[in-house]
Amino acid sequence: MSRRDTAAPSGRAEAGGPGAEGGEEGTNFRDSDGLLSTIVLRVEQLPEARDLPPPTYMSEQAAGMDLRAAVPEPVELAPGEFDTIPTGIKIALPPGYEGQVRPRSGLAAKFGVTMVNAPGTIDADYRGEVCVVLINHGREPFRVTRGDRIAQLVVAPAVRARVELCGELGATARGEGGFGHTGE
DSSP states (O other): OOOOOOOOOOOOOOOOOOTTTOTTTOOOOOOOOOOOOEEEEEEEEGGGGGTTSSEESTTTSSEEEEOOOOOOOOOOOOTTOEEEEEEEEEEEEOOTTEEEEEOOHHHHHHEEEESSSSSSSETTTTOOOEEEEEEEOSSEEEEEEETTTTEEEEEEOOOOOOOOOOOOOOSSTOOOOOOOOTTT
């Protein structure tokens, strides 16, 4: 197994854009019914990736934007091997949102290639390069080439919990049953 470290250059991109609700940069847009319709996702393409398309929705109602491999040369993953693949982008999410990096179903179904940490979470205050840790569960070597669509980015609201310690949680019908307790 291998793991290639990718150090992202320093720098900070700020969330936001013109026309955001309340004049705040990076906040929600609302349609005429007051429903959330879109947010601004600021994307900084690193110099080594400016020839690649930015994250892109591949259909009208796609939930995730495809992320592309910004590898300078092909990376071959042997069966059972994993590697950190750079995307060549940094993102700035508005406060209250997270980026979920998810595997592409086509890579999993056709080649057995997925992500080690699925989904990966990008916090709103992270400003480093977005990287994807791919693993080859297939039987054949898998080659990642520049510009390949390797993962999806889903932007979602993130709720923060207030932790409250207590002496006892209280009973439920399920109780402590887990990991297959309801049957096969």
